[in-house]
Amino acid sequence: MIAYLCAPHALVLQKEASHRLRPKVSRPRTRYVIGRLHSQRAAAHPASTSPLMFRLSRYYSIASLVGISIVVVVLSWFYRQLAIETLLAHQTRSNVDLTRSYANAIWHRFDAFVSASGEWSAEDLRRRPEVASLHAATLAQMHGMNVVKVKVYNLSGTTVYSSEAGQIGEDKHDNPGFLSARAGKPASEIVFRDQFYAFEEVIADRNLIATYLPIHEHGNGPVKAVFEVYTDVTPLVAKMEATQTKIITGVVLALALLYLFLFLIVRRADQIITRQDRERQDNEQRIRHQAFHDSLTGLPNRNSFLEHISEAIDRSKRSGNPGALLFLDLDRFKLVNDSLGHDAGDQLLRITASRIQKCLRETDMAFRMSGDEFVVILESVDKGEHAALAAQRVMQEMAVPMSLSGCEVIVNVSIGITTFAGDSADVQALLKEADSAMYRAKQVGQNHYEFHTPDMNSAAHERLSMETDLQRALQNQEFVLHYQPKIDTATKAIVSVEALLRWNHPTRGLVLPNTFIPLLEDTGLINPVGEWVLLQAACQAQAWIDAGLEPIRMSVNISAKQFRSHILVETVRRTLGASQLESRYLELELTESMFIENAERSIQIMQELKCLGVSLSIDDFGSGYSSLAYLKQFPVDYLKIDRSFVTDLVSNKKDAAIAVAIAALAHSLDLKLVAEGVEDQAQVEFLEKQGCHELQGYLFGRPVSAEELEQVLRQADRGQEARRPVDTAA
Numbered sequence: 269m270i271a272y273l274c275a276p277h278a279l280v281l282q283k284e285a286s287h288r289l290r291p292k293v294s295r296p297r298t299r300y301v302i303g304r305l306h307s308q309r310a311a312a313h314p315a316s317t318s319p320l321m322f323r324l325s326r327y328y329s330i331a332s333l334v335g336i337s338i339v340v341v342v343l344s345w346f347y348r349q350l351a352i353e354t355l356l357a358h359q360t361r362s363n364v365d366l367t368r369s370y371a372n373a374i375w376h377r378f379d380a381f382v383s384a385s386g387e388w389s390a391e392d393l394r395r396r397p398e399v400a401s402l403h404a405a406t407l408a409q410m411h412g413m414n415v416v417k418v419k420v421y422n423l424s425g426t427t428v429y430s431s432e433a434g435q436i437g438e439d440k441h442d443n444p445g446f447l448s449a450r451a452g453k454p455a456s457e458i459v460f461r462d463q464f465y466a467f468e469e470v471i472a473d474r475n476l477i478a479t480y481l482p483i484h485e486h487g488n489g490p491v492k493a494v495f496e497v498y499t500d501v502t503p504l505v506a507k508m509e510a511t512q513t514k515i516i517t518g519v520v521l522a523l524a525l526l527y528l529f530l531f532l533i534v535r536r537a538d539q540i541i542t543r544q545d546r547e548r549q550d551n552e553q554r555i556r557h558q559a560f561h562d563s564l565t566g567l568p569n570r571n572s573f574l575e576h577i578s579e580a581i582d583r584s585k586r587s588g589n590p591g592a593l594l595f596l597d598l599d600r601f602k603l604v605n606d607s608l609g610h611d612a613g614d615q616l617l618r619i620t621a622s623r624i625q626k627c628l629r630e631t632d633m634a635f636r637m638s639g640d641e642f643v644v645i646l647e648s649v650d651k652g653e654h655a656a657l658a659a660q661r662v663m664q665e666m667a668v669p670m671s672l673s674g675c676e677v678i679v680n681v682s683i684g685i686t687t688f689a690g691d692s693a694d695v696q697a698l699l700k701e702a703d704s705a706m707y708r709a710k711q712v713g714q715n716h717y718e719f720h721t722p723d724m725n726s727a728a729h730e731r732l733s734m735e736t737d738l739q740r741a742l743q744n745q746e747f748v749l750h751y752q753p754k755i756d757t758a759t760k761a762i763v764s765v766e767a768l769l770r771w772n773h774p775t776r777g778l779v780l781p782n783t784f785i786p787l788l789e790d791t792g793l794i795n796p797v798g799e800w801v802l803l804q805a806a807c808q809a810q811a812w813i814d815a816g817l818e819p820i821r822m823s824v825n826i827s828a829k830q831f832r833s834h835i836l837v838e839t840v841r842r843t844l845g846a847s848q849l850e851s852r853y854l855e856l857e858l859t860e861s862m863f864i865e866n867a868e869r870s871i872q873i874m875q876e877l878k879c880l881g882v883s884l885s886i887d888d889f890g891s892g893y894s895s896l897a898y899l900k901q902f903p904v905d906y907l908k909i910d911r912s913f914v915t916d917l918v919s920n921k922k923d924a925a926i927a928v929a930i931a932a933l934a935h936s937l938d939l940k941l942v943a944e945g946v947e948d949q950a951q952v953e954f955l956e957k958q959g960c961h962e963l964q965g966y967l968f969g970r971p972v973s974a975e976e977l978e979q980v981l982r983q984a985d986r987g988q989e990a991r992r993p994v995d996t997a998a
């Protein structure tokens with residue numbers, strides 16, 4: 269039940285709405301879709317920030333420092349090699365010149381000595397008297413030069429003279445420098461000596477260039493001996509090293525500046541990348557959250573449910589503790605949406621979500637599946653009573669009035685419960701079980717919970733098979749209309765008939781609209797079927813006129829979906845054209861809940877319908893949101909008191925008071941009053957007193973086929989008297 273305790277302009281009614289089906293159990297079909305879900309766990313829980321975020325500036329710093337170091341080392345080595353090569357080449361040239369002048373000056377003294385040296389031992393060589401004069405001549409020749417040692421080798425590689433006397437007689441025949449010079453090619457090498465015996469002193473920490481030079485006979489003849497000259501290049505090397513240091517320092521400074529400049533660019537890029545990365549992560553997190561949560565209520569959604577129920581079943585398997593699934597559906601949610609608008613509907617869903625959560629333990633989880641459907645997973649429920657207690661808690665919480673769009677409203681909930689243990693593996697089957705139980709709870713009377721029983725599965729199958737059959741019913745001409753008369757209170761003549769839809773099911777027999785109109789609404793078939801009803805009823809009314817019967821009004825029920833479909837006016841126009849029925853004989857029965865969501869638009873539709881000349885009636889009046897403020901603007905002709913107030917109006921003072929109030933309202937708004945559900949004379953008398961214009965009910969006739977009603981109409985016309993009511997036993 270939904271109860272409105274509304275503000276001044278509305279009637280204060282807490283009566284169960286009538287059994288009219290248009291706004292009744294109408295809930296979106298549940299689809300059980302289990303698809304592959306990507307990263308469900310990650311998405312159900314907030315994503316952590318990536319620990320491996322690429323740090324460009326860190327990589328740049330390391331890579332460029334290593335690169336700069338390599339460049340400096342290579343450059344430094346390369347420069348040094350180049351400088352030494354240059355030095356060696358230069359020194360070799362100068363040593364060639366030096367040797368040439370040395371040879372020119374003193375070779376004539378050596379010539380015979382060197383030629384004969386092959387015969388002497390090392391000792392003999394050292395003792396030779398020529399050595400002293402050679403030494404003196406050499407010293408004189410080298411004076412003032414940077415030459416620090418001179419050696420002379422004969423062609424066998426024996427040191428025949430050295431300015432360091434101790435080396436005379438040494439064998440150097442396999443020395444590469446000697447071999448190169450003996451072959452006619454000067455050779456130089458640079459060496460470092462921490463101690464070196466120069467002509468007359470010992471010198472320390474010196475860079476020396478040793479040059480091996482061939483001595484040719486007559487200047488350009490065959491090689492006669494090999495000279496080795498050591499020149500001290502320490503100052504040159506020091507200079508070279510100083511230059512090298514300067515160049516390297518310059519290069520390092522230039523690279524450091526470049527590094528700094530690039531570092532600033534890279535750091536900025538790094539900051540941008542980091543920010544974009546964070547934004548991307550935030551976006552991903554938001555998308556994941558959206559994929560697994562319902563944006564309206566903030567509850568986890570169906571995807572999240574599918575993940576969690578599987579985990580809950582696994583846990584139940586491991587622990588052996590059973591769990592339970594609660595399927596919750598709001599009672600008459602559609603009515604709130606239709607009457608108070610979608611904002612109120614959204615607010616209701618949010619309040620419901622928070623109330624459900626209030627009733628749960630930390631280990632339980634609530635999900636919004638779709639529309640007004642919620643599911644709760646309860647873990648470790650030892651006995652079914654625990655699930656029942658949770659359901660009761662939710663129902664109690666929902667029974668507390670809530671304020672929606674300025675109205676105090678109580679919206680109840682119907683709950684289906686099923687339990688699962690380790691062996692229940694099929695999530696889809698579990699959902700179906702809980703859904704079937706919820707459906708049974710609704711059928712039992714709403715604001716109720718039911719446990720799943722095996723027979724419920726067959727009820728669900730039944731629903732499905734009905735839906736399938738309905739798809740073919742229109743094509744197979746299985747629908748028929750029955751007609752129930754309305755009589756004039758004063759004359760008791762039939763002044764109108766209400767067309768009521770029946771389904772002639774091939775195997776089930778005659779099915780009443782309570783069973784299938786909600787399914788027609790759910791499947792969207794209500795529009796084509798509604799059009800068919802309109803045309804059929806109008807054609808029947810015209811057929812009776814054509815058959816010579818006194819014309820009467822034909823009233824047709826219009827569903828909320830039809831009314832909102834925006835093609836209603838055009839459909840009625842086409843119907844009138846096709847049936848040739850005068851518009852004053854067509855009446856449309858609308859319910860007040862259709863108008864509230866967009867009253868202005870509803871008034872416009874009603875005015876357009878009125879322009880066609882049809883009559884309009886507000887059916888089931890008093891059972892919904894009766895806005896008096898709008899009622900005076902509705903261009904309607906009839907107000908039909910809801911059957912629920914008529915049934916007990918003689919015995920129930922409140923019903924009587926409401927019927928009186930509605931009658932007064934109709935009179936003051938200049939509307940014709942119709943009462944439905946009239947079953948006895950006492951009701952007739954009460955309603956007559958209230959000035960009710962027309963009466964409808966089993967007392968005057970049940971809905972019957974067109975043929976049966978035609979007979980009644982004929983009898984009445986033949987008798988030239990007020991039409992007799994249809995036999996109530998029919």
Ligand SMILES: Nc1nc2c(ncn2[C@@H]2O[C@H](COP(=O)(O)O[C@H]3[C@@H](O)[C@H](n4cnc5c(=O)[nH]c(N)nc54)O[C@@H]3COP(=O)(O)O)[C@@H](O)[C@H]2O)c(=O)[nH]1
Nearest residue numbers: 287288289768769780781782801825826827945946965966
């Ligand atoms: N959108 C459409 N709705 C339709 C159409 N045809 C019917 N309906 C709606 O279905 C509901 C149930 O209709 P039905 O089972 O046909 O019941 C009607 C009457 O049989 C019943 N009635 C009439 N008099 C009495 C009575 O004295 N006692 C009693 N217990 N029941 C009685 O009331 C129903 C008619 O109600 P109403 O429409 O409010 O006048 C019902 O809501 C229909 O509107 C259709 O084609 N389209």
